[in-house]
Amino acid sequence: MDLLLEAVVTGVLLGCFYAAVSIGLSVSFGLLDVPQVAHPAFLVMASYGVFFLNDTYDIDPLLSGVLITPLLFVFGLLAYRLYYETFERRGTDAAVRGIAFFFGVAFIIEVLLIMYFGVDQHSVSASYIGRSWRFGGMRIPLRLMVAFGVATGLTLLLSVYLSRTFMGRAIRAVAQDEEAVRLMGANPVHIKQWAFGIATAVLGVAGALLIIVSPVDPTLDRAYIGRTFCVVVMAGLGSMTGTLIAAIILGVAETIVLTLFGASWAPAISFALLLGVLAVRPQGLLGRR
Amino acid sequence: MKRNAIAFWGASVLFLAAILLSAELVANEYWFFAGYVILQFIVLSVAWTILGGYAGYVNFGTSAFFGVGVYTAVFLVSAVGAPLPVQIAIAAVVGAILGFAVGLLTLRMQGIFFSIATIAITIIIETAVTNWRELGGAAGIQIQRPPVTAPFHTYVQMLVFVQAVLVVISVAIARYMQNSWIGRGLQALRDDELAAECTGVPTLRLKLIACVISGALMCAAGAPAAMYLQYADPASAFNLNYSVSVLAMALIGGTAHWIGPVIGAILLGVTQQVLTVTISSEVNVLVLGVMLVLFVVGAPEGIIGLFKRRRPEGKA
Numbered sequence: 001m002d003l004l005l006e007a008v009v010t011g012v013l014l015g016c017f018y019a020a021v022s023i024g025l026s027v028s029f030g031l032l033d034v035p036q037v038a039h040p041a042f043l044v045m046a047s048y049g050v051f052f053l054n055d056t057y058d059i060d061p062l063l064s065g066v067l068i069t070p071l072l073f074v075f076g077l078l079a080y081r082l083y084y085e086t087f088e089r090r091g092t093d094a095a096v097r098g099i100a101f102f103f104g105v106a107f108i109i110e111v112l113l114i115m116y117f118g119v120d121q122h123s124v125s126a127s128y129i130g131r132s133w134r135f136g137g138m139r140i141p142l143r144l145m146v147a148f149g150v151a152t153g154l155t156l157l158l159s160v161y162l163s164r165t166f167m168g169r170a171i172r173a174v175a176q177d178e179e180a181v182r183l184m185g186a187n188p189v190h191i192k193q194w195a196f197g198i199a200t201a202v203l204g205v206a207g208a209l210l211i212i213v214s215p216v217d218p219t220l221d222r223a224y225i226g227r228t229f230c231v232v233v234m235a236g237l238g239s240m241t242g243t244l245i246a247a248i249i250l251g252v253a254e255t256i257v258l259t260l261f262g263a264s265w266a267p268a269i270s271f272a273l274l275l276g277v278l279a280v281r282p283q284g285l286l287g288r289r
Numbered sequence: 290m291k292r293n294a295i296a297f298w299g300a301s302v303l304f305l306a307a308i309l310l311s312a313e314l315v316a317n318e319y320w321f322f323a324g325y326v327i328l329q330f331i332v333l334s335v336a337w338t339i340l341g342g343y344a345g346y347v348n349f350g351t352s353a354f355f356g357v358g359v360y361t362a363v364f365l366v367s368a369v370g371a372p373l374p375v376q377i378a379i380a381a382v383v384g385a386i387l388g389f390a391v392g393l394l395t396l397r398m399q400g401i402f403f404s405i406a407t408i409a410i411t412i413i414i415e416t417a418v419t420n421w422r423e424l425g426g427a428a429g430i431q432i433q434r435p436p437v438t439a440p441f442h443t444y445v446q447m448l449v450f451v452q453a454v455l456v457v458i459s460v461a462i463a464r465y466m467q468n469s470w471i472g473r474g475l476q477a478l479r480d481d482e483l484a485a486e487c488t489g490v491p492t493l494r495l496k497l498i499a500c501v502i503s504g505a506l507m508c509a510a511g512a513p514a515a516m517y518l519q520y521a522d523p524a525s526a527f528n529l530n531y532s533v534s535v536l537a538m539a540l541i542g543g544t545a546h547w548i549g550p551v552i553g554a555i556l557l558g559v560t561q562q563v564l565t566v567t568i569s570s571e572v573n574v575l576v577l578g579v580m581l582v583l584f585v586v587g588a589p590e591g592i593i594g595l596f597k598r599r600r601p602e603g604k605a
Contacts, residue, residue, distance in 0.1 A: 035401040086586045099347050099404050100540055101585045107533055107578035115571050222529060226412060229405050264427065268416035271409035278406050279394055 006138045007255040013140070013148040015251025017213055019244045020151030021206045021224065022231035023158050027199040029229075030238035031175035032192050034083060035099045040224035041106035042200060046072060046207025047216045048113055054124040061124040062150065065208025069201050076200025079105075080193045106221060113218035121215035129212060147209045152244075154205055159240035161198075171195040175238055226270035234277045249273075297464065301457045308453045312446045321445045325517060327558035328452040329510055333531070334538040334550035335459045336506035340499045341536070342544025343472055345479030347400075350391065350407030351535045353414050354384055354504050356527035358511020360418055363521045366432055367424075373451065373516065380512035381505040388504020392497040399482070408529070415527035429522025432515055448513050459506045463547040466502070475499060530574065534561075537581040543591025552592050 021043055028036040046068060053064035087098045123129075131142045162168040170191045174181050178188045210216060230250055235242030254269050315321070333351060341348050361380040365371035371379070395406050419427045434444045441447040466472045474495045477485040486492045515521050534557070542553025557577065564573040588595055 029401075035404075037401070037404075082586075090589075096341075096345055096347050096400075097540075097585045097589055099401055100536060101582060103349075103533060103536070104578045104581035104585065108575060108582065111571055111575040111578060115575070225405075225408060233402075233405075264420050265416060268413045271412045275394070275406055275409040275413070278398055278402055278409075 002138075003259055004256070007259040008252055009138060009140065010144065011252030011255035012248055013144045013251070014213075014255060015248030016151040016155070016244070017144070017147040017209055017247075018227055018231055018251055019155045019247035020147070020202075020209055022228040022235075022247060023155050023240070023243055024199040024202045024206065025228045026232050026235060026238060026240065026243045027158075027162075027171070028196055030232050030235070030243075031171060032195055032199075033175075034080070034196065036102055036199075037099060037225065038102040038106040038109065039203075040221035040228055041109040042072070042075075043203050043207050043210060043224060043228075044216060044218065044221045045109050045113065046203045047211040047220075048117060048122070048207075048218075049204075050208045050211055051117075051122045051124055051216065054126075055122075061126055061208045061212055062146075062205065065205040067204075068207075069204035072204050073197045073201035076197040077193055079200065080196035084189060084193070110218050110221065117218065119218060121217045122211070123215040124211050126212070143212050147213050150205060150209060154202060155240065155244055158198075158202060162240060167191075167194060171198075172238075223267060223270075226267070226274060230270040230274035230277070233274060297461075301461070305450070305453055305457065308450050309440065312441055312450070318443065318445065321443070321449050323562045325445060325449045325452055326562065327555060328449065328456050329514065330535065330538060330558045331551055331554040332452065332455045332459045332510035333507055333535045334542070334554045335456075335463050335547060336503045336510065337535045338539045338544050338547065338550045339463055339466060339506075340503040341539060342549070343466065343475040343479065344496060344499045346496070346499075347404045347536070348407050348503070349404050349529070349532045349536070350411050351507060352527050352529055352531040353407070353411035354387065354507035355511035355514070355531050356411075356418070356523070357383060357387055357414060358508035359515050359521050359526040360424060361508065362512040362515040363424060363430055363432060366515065367430070372435070373447075373513065376515075377451070377455075377509050377512045381509040384508025385501045385505040387508070388500040388502070389497060391504065392500030396493065396496070408532075411527055411529070411532070415523050418527070419523045425522065427523060429520060432519050432521065434516055434519060445517065448517050451513055452510070455506075455510055459510075460547055460551065462502060462506070467547055471495060471498060533581070534577060537577055537584075539591075541580060541584045541591055543593035545590065546593055549591050549593045556592070 021040075024043075025036055025039045028034050028039065046065070049068040049071075050061050050064040053059045053067060054061050059067070083098065083101065087101065128142045128146050132139050133142060133145065134140075162172055170181070170186065171194070174188045174191045174195070181188045181191070210220075227250065231243060231247045234246035234249065250270055250273060253273060254266060257269050258266055311320075333355065336354075337348060337351055340346050358380040361383045362376040365376050365379060391407065391410060394410075395403050398406055418424060424430055437444045437447055441450070466475075474485070474490045474492075477488075477490050478492045478495055482492055511526075514526075538553035538557045539550040540553070541557060542551065543549030557580065560576065560580075561573050564570075564576055584591065590597065
C-alpha cells in the first residue's frame with residue numbers, strides 16, 4: 001500500500017513535469033493545428049543546449065534553459081514561416097506532407113545530435129540533483145520536486161498569457177475562427193507565427209527540466225512522441241487546464257504500471273492511453289470539438 | 290491497356306530470370322546482401338503507397354508490420370520448423386489480419402491522428418514482443434538457416450530471388466488496384482472523404498481493403514528478414530527507421546503511380562548502401578532526412594511529378 005501511495009505521489013509530480021514538456025505542443029498542435037511531430041525532437045535539442053551550457057560554462061541548468069529561450073523563439077518563428085510558405089499557403093495535401101516534413105526535421109535533429117554529442121546519455125550537474133526528501137516512509141527525489149515546481153509555474157504562466165494578455169487572446173481567436181480574425185483586420189499568419197514561436201520558446205525551460213529529471217540521449221524524442229501527444233490529445237486540443245489534468249493522469253498511470261509490472265512495459269503506457277483516447281473519445285477529456 | 294499488360298508481365302519475367310541468372314554469374318556475395326535490402330524496400334514502399342499514396346493515409350506503422358512479419362517467421366521456425374514459403378504465406382495472413390484490425394481501430398481518425406495512432410500501435414506491439422520470453426525478449430533470438438536447395442549456391446541468393454518474386458507480386462497488386470475501381474475509389478476518398486462518401490463510394494470498405502493488402506505485403510516482406518539476418522530482436526525489427534525510410538522512398542519517388550515508390554526505393558536504397566559502406570550509417574540517416582525534407586518542400590509530387598509535365602498522363 002505504501003508502495004502504491006508513493007507511486008501515486010511520484011506520478012503526480014511526474015505528471016506536472018509532463019505537462020511542462022507538452023504545453024508547447026498544446027499550443028502548436030492543439031491551437032494552431034500544425035502537425036508538429038518534431039516537438040519532442042525540439043525538446044531534446046533544447047536539453048542538449050542546456051547540457052552544453054552546463055558542461056562548458058557550468059551554468060545552472062534552469063538558468064541555461066532561460067538563456068536559450070530567445071534562440072528557440074527565433075527558431076520557432078523561422079520553422080513556422082517555412083512550414084507556412086511551403087504547405088499551408090499551397091493548401092492541398094498540407095496535412096500529409098506537413099507530417100512527413102516535421103518527421104524529416106525530427107530525424108535530422110536526431111542525427112545531428114548523434115554526430116555532435118554521440119549516442120551516449122548525458123546529464124547535468126546542479127546542487128539539487130541526486131538528493132532526496134523524506135516524508136514519513138516516502139522518499140521523493142529533490143530533482144522531481146524542482147521539476148514539479150517549475151513545471152507548474154510554467155504551465156500556469158502560459159495559461160495566464162493565453163487568457164489575459166492581448167496577444168494570448170489573439171492566438172485563441174485565430175484557433176477559433178481564422179476567417180473572423182482576418183475580417184477584423186488582423187493578420188492571422190503573424191499571430192500564428194508568434195504563437196508557434198512561443199510554443200517553441202517554452203521548450204527552453206522544459207528541456208532543462210527533461211535533463212534534470214533523467215539523463216538524455218539523442219533518440220529520447222521517440223518516447224516523448226507518445227507522452228506529449230498522449231497528453232495533448234487526452235486534454236482536448238488546446239485546453240491548458242486539460243493539459244495539466246491529462247499529464248497528471250499519464251504520470252500516475254506510468255508510475256503505477258512501473259511499480260506493479262516493471263519497467264519493460266513502460267514505453268507502451270503513453271501510447272496505449274493515446275490509442276484508447278483516440279479510439280473512444282477523440283475530442284479529449286475537456287475537448288470542445 | 291492490353292499491350293501494357295503484356296509489356297509488364299514480360300518485364301517481370303525478364304527481371305526474375307535476370308535474378309536467377311545472376312546467381313550463376315555474380316561471384317561477390319556482397320551484391321546479394323545489398324540487393325536483398327533494396328528489393329525489400331521496394332516491396333515495403335509499394336505496399337506503403339497503396340495506403341499512403343492512393344488513399345492518402347500517412348502510415349508510420351511500417352515497422353509494426355515489418356516487425357510482425359519478422360517475428361511470425363521466427364515463431365514458425367522455432368516452434369514447428371516451417372519452411373520459408375510457409376513462413377511468408379502465414380506472415381501475409383497475419384499481416385492482413387493486423388491490417389484489418391488497424392483499419393477498424395482507426396476508422397474515425399484522419400490526417401495526423403491516423404499517423405500518431407500507427408506509431409502507437411508500433412510501440413505497443415514492440416513492447417509486447419519485448420516482454421514475450423519465448424521469442425527471446427529484449428535480448429533477441431538466433432535462428433538457424435536450413436540447407437540451401439538446388440539452383441542456388443547460397444541461402445542469401447535464394448532469399449534475393451524470393452524477395453524479387455515478392456516485388457513482382459506487390460507491384461502487380463498495386464498496378465491492378467490503381468487501374469481498377471478500387472484505385473479510383475481510393476483516389477476519391479483521398480481528395481475528399483466526405484464528398485466520396487456522399488456520392489456512394491464505399492469509403493469504409495475501400496479503406497479496409499487498402500489496410501489489409503498493404504499490411505499483408507509489408508508482413509510478407511518482413512518474413513524472410515529473419516532468415517536473412519539469422520537473428521531477430523525487437524529494437525531493430527520494430528525500429529522506426531523502417532517507417533521513415535519507407536515513407537521517404539515513397540514520397541521521393543511519388544505516390545500517384547506504382548512506379549514512384551519503385552524509383553524512390555531504388556534511388557534511396559542504393560544511396561543508403563553506398564553511404565553506409567563508404568562513410569557511416571549516421572550520415573546515411575542524415576541524408577535520408579534531408580532528402581525527405583527537400584522533396585516534400587521542393588517537389589511535392591515526387592520524381593514522377595517532375596516528369597509528368599513533359600509527358601501526357603500515362604496509364605500503367
